[in-house]
Each structure stands twice: as C-alpha cells, then as structure tokens.
Amino acid sequence: MSDLGSGEEGSEEDESDDALAFLEFIARSAPRSEYDRLMARAERSGADEDRMRRLERFNRLALTAQSMIEYRRDREAELAALVDAAHEFVAARRGKDLLESIARRARLLLKLDVSYVGLHEEDRPGTVVLSADGNAVKVAESYRLPADGGLGAMVRTCRAPFWTPDYLGDNSFTHVEAVDDIVRAEGLRAVLAVPLCAGGEPMGVLYVADRQVRHLTPNEVTLLCSLADLAAVAIERNRLVEELHDTIGQLRQDIGEARTALARTRRSADLQSHLVTQVMDRRGADSLLATAAEALGGGAGLCSPLGRPLAEYGTLRPVAPTELRAACRRAAETGRPTSVAPGVWTVPLLPGGNAGFLLTDLGPDADHTAVPLLPMVARTLALHLRVQHDDSPKAQSHQEFFDDLIGAPRSPTLLRERALMFSLSFRRPHVVLVADGPRGTSPRLEASGADYAKELGGLCSVRDGAVVLLLPGDDPVAVAQTAAPELTDRAGHPVTVGVAGPASTVDGIADAHREAAKCLETLRALGGDGGTACASDLGFLGMLLAEENDVPGYIRTTIGPVVDYDTHRFTDLVPTLRVYLESGRSPTRAAETLRVHPNTVSRRLERIGVLLGEDWQSPERVLDIQLALRLYQVRSALSSQPASETRAVLGSLRE
Known part of the structure; x- marks a missing residue:
C-alpha cells in the first residue's frame, strides 16, 4: 500500500510540474519551439502514455491561450494606433497637413510600402490624388485617376473595400492603361483600396500598396476601413471649418459694407429731409x-x-x-x-x-x-x-384731372397737389371701374356715371368708348357689385363693369385703369354682358391680365388651404395633389408614383376635398388648380437659386 501511495504522489507531482512549465511558457510568451522541446524531452525520458496525453492537452491549451493573448495584444495595439491617428487628425489645422497625416498613418498601420489619398470632385469624373506617402515618386500630387477602371472605380461604385494580392496579374476587375502604367512603374503588387465616406456619401478613396505579393487578412482590411472612417470625418470637419472661416470673413466684410451703406443712407436721408423742408418753405x-x-x-x-x-x-x-x-x-x-x-x-x-x-x-x-x-x-x-x-395753378375740370391720372405719365407730386384741389384724398384707397352698355357708352350712361361718382366723392371720365369711374373703397368686388345695378337702373340698360384696385397712390390709378379695361374686354369676350368682374374673378385669366401678375395671390386663392395645411402639419398634400392630377386622376397610379398605399392617397384626397371644397375636381377648377400647382413648383425651385437668376426667370414668366 505504501508503494502504491508513493506512486500516486509522484504522478501528481509530475502533473503539477508539467502544468507549471506550460504556464511559464504562457507568461513569458515563449516561442513554439520551446513547447516542442518540452514534449520531446518527456518522450525521451520514457513518460508513460497517460502523461503524454496530459502533456499534449496542456500543450494545446497553452498554445490556444497564448494565441488569444497575442491576438488581444495586437488588437489593443491597433486600437491605440487608431486613437493616436484620430488625435493627429484633429490636431491638423490645414487641409494639406491633414491629408499628409492620413497617408502616413495608413501606410504605417499595415506596414506597407506606399499609400495615397484621393478625393472626388463634384464637377469632374475621376479621383484626384492629393497626398502620397512612402517611396512614391511616379504619382505626383493632383494626378487624376480615371473613373472607369481600377480598384478605385469599384470602390466608388460599390462603396466597399477591394484588394488584390497582385494587381497586374489579377483580371477580376477592369484595368485602365494609365493606372497599370503607374503600378508597373512603382513596382507595386498588392493593393488595397477603401472608401472615404462622410454622412454616407463617398468623398474619396484611400489606397495602400506593397511591392510584394501579399494576401491581406480580413482584420487588416477592417482596420484600414476604420482608419478611413476617422479620416473622412476629419476631412469633412476640416472642410466645414474652412467654410466657416470663409463665411465669417465674408460676414465681416458684409457687415463693414452694410455699416458704410447705412451711414451713407442716413447721411442722404438727413440731407434730403433738410433740402425738402427748405423747398416746402x-x-x-x-x-x-x-x-x-x-x-x-x-x-x-x-x-x-x-x-x-x-x-x-x-x-x-x-x-x-x-x-x-x-x-x-x-x-x-x-x-x-x-x-x-x-x-x-x-x-x-x-x-x-x-x-x-x-x-x-x-x-x-x-x-x-x-x-x-x-x-x-x-x-x-x-x-x-x-x-x-407751379406756384400759380390753373383751374382744371375734374374730367381733365382724371384724364391726367389715367393717361400719360405725369409728376406724382403735381397730381397729388391737384388731387387736393378737388378734395380727393389718397389717404384712403380707391378703385377704378370701366363700364359700358350693350352698344358701348351712351349719353345716359355718361351722365349717370358722373352723378354717381359725384355722390360718392369720386371722379368720372369717358375714355376709349367707355365710362371710367374712380370711387373710394378697398374692396373692388363690393364696389362693382354695388355700382353695376345702380348704373343699370339709372341708364335704363344693362351695364357691364370691369373693376381693379385698390390703388392708394396717384401713380397706381393708371395701372388700375388698364387692368379694369382688360377685365371688361375679357368679360364681354366670355359672354358676360351685364356682369361685373375683377382679375381675381377670372381665375388664371385674371392673373395674366393683372398689371403686377400676382402669382402669390393666385396660388394663395387657388390652393392656399392645402399649402398651409402642409406647412403647419408637415404633410404631403401638395405633392399628392400634383401627382394625382398628372396621373389622370387615378388614385392607383398616383399611389404607384408616390410609393404609398392607394388607401393613403384616398385619405389625402378626402382631406384635400375638405380644404378646397367638394367641387374641386370640376373641370373649370381643375385647370386653375393645375396652373397654381405648376406656379407653386416653379416658385419653390426659384427660391434656392441666386437672386440674379431668380429675377431673370420671373421676368421671363411675366413676359
């Protein structure tokens, strides 16, 4: 029994010694050769089969543990390198310094020979090499890499990394002679290209290359992608900072110019006020x-x-x-x-x-x-x-003065002074009515118009075969609807009235007269004898006839409730209305275009019906709505253009 006990104790001691030996290997990261020598010694010393199995198990576990430790150590080193690179990128103040830092860090991170940083240009195809690191003498900075071949084209198209162990010998991608010449001149073999993306949008490509055939590991590709992500954020940040500096500089210049202009305007206003006071005195x-x-x-x-x-x-x-x-x-x-x-x-x-x-x-x-x-x-x-x-004014009749108002351009100051002579005050707005009968004007209509204008404190004249009245009021429709039956009753025949306004200045009277005359002509052409109409009553025809082409007013009158609903509730009723009409008023086709369910389109159309009224799909209203939608779309597009381009487009629209 004692011999048996001593044998068991010896076996336990051997097992402990073997375990300690492998732990020491792990602790000092011993090379694989020491593991092999330990196994060979045990076999030469006549170790039994149980001990050899135990040693093999210890050997396997120890090697696995050491591999995991080395892997984690490598990952820590890589993360530390990425952190150091991020610090270096943030510290770069100039764009050129940042690009040089990115190229250097990329080459050192994977221990390769050459690295390049290429950025895309919005207005031109291809990628421009803006920085290079390593022994790269054949690719000068600002060299443009073609967009139709090479690894860079694949990266730009797929927004994913691509690599090859031997560039010139790899036919899995499209080759471009210009790029192949560079690779051949540099003696490059293995090439890895990863995208530089900011906010999901590609901005360039980061290249690393080696002069030996090399199979890159997935970890190496992932590591360079991580560096590229940090680099892209730094490049975008640097670009925004430069834009901010430029904007601040421009704002300072604009503020200086605005202060100068304000001082000049104040000086001009003070001088003008002083001079005008002297003129009035x-x-x-x-x-x-x-x-x-x-x-x-x-x-x-x-x-x-x-x-x-x-x-x-x-x-x-x-x-x-x-x-x-x-x-x-x-x-x-x-x-x-x-x-x-x-x-x-x-x-x-x-x-x-x-x-x-x-x-x-x-x-x-x-x-x-x-x-x-x-x-x-x-x-x-x-x-x-x-x-x-003009200090000695001549007496003129009301009709002569009104003819001056609606006729050839005169001095607004003189007209205002003469308006005071006739007790005509422009502190309140006035509207212009142009009226005629079935066969044009008549003596009774002229007399009725003169009496009616005098009763209301206005003016009356006869011009171009029609009676023209200037009456106080700020609602042209209400004034016309009141005047038309009164003039019809006094003249003894139906009277057709075109109206425009209100005009609050003397120089606006002529414009209102021309607009009212056009409304009368249009009303008669449409068979509206005996009626009244202003520009807003004539829909899109009225907008075209109006002196100022009130596009915003037309849009507001026609589809304003829908636009306001979208603005306040962040909905898409306006696009739905436009696509629905363009689709032949088919909810199914509109849903396909909008990429929503047909029920969604139906619910939106129900809401549009509530906002625009039940008859919004009648033929006459659909035409107005389609024109208003097109004008709204054009105005929305023009709002993002420079002011000079916007004025040019609006001018062409008014013509």
Missing part, C-alpha cells in the same frame, strides 16, 4: 446750394441745359467751358454723375438734362463717398424749380 436756390455744399464738403452750383454756370455757393474751381459742356452731354446721356475734372462732378437735374445740371467741387483729394448723394441733391433742386413753376 419756399426757400431760394441759393439756400439749397448752401445746404448741399456744406453737407458735401465743397462747392455747389447750377448750370443751364447748355452747360453755362448760373449760380454757385462756395468754391468752384475754374473749368474749361468745352470740358464742362462735354461732361454735361455725357451726364445727360447716362443720367448719372459724370466727372468733369478730379473732384468736380456734374449730374442732370432731370433725365435728359433739359432742366439743367448740378455742378459740385468736392476737392481734388476727396474720395467718392459723397458722389452717390449727388442725384438726390439734383432731384431736390429739380423739385424746387418745379414748385416755383
């Missing part, structure tokens, strides 16, 4: 010139239409008569301030120069900040001359 031209000269910081004077000096205040340097006349002719042609000599400017009082010229001497060393004020000073002097000329 019937001060003379000398007083106006003195005020202008002091504000401009120089001398000021008046010249005749032929360029002959008439009056001056302050110091005006002598100017050759021929030069002065030549400058006045140029100013009359352009209507803008024209230089006579350094610091000496002339500007016409009125377009064409028939009223004379303002002559100013700002000094030979003066800047041009006061030049924009000169047209305003000139117009004020012209106003002074006009007031002097």
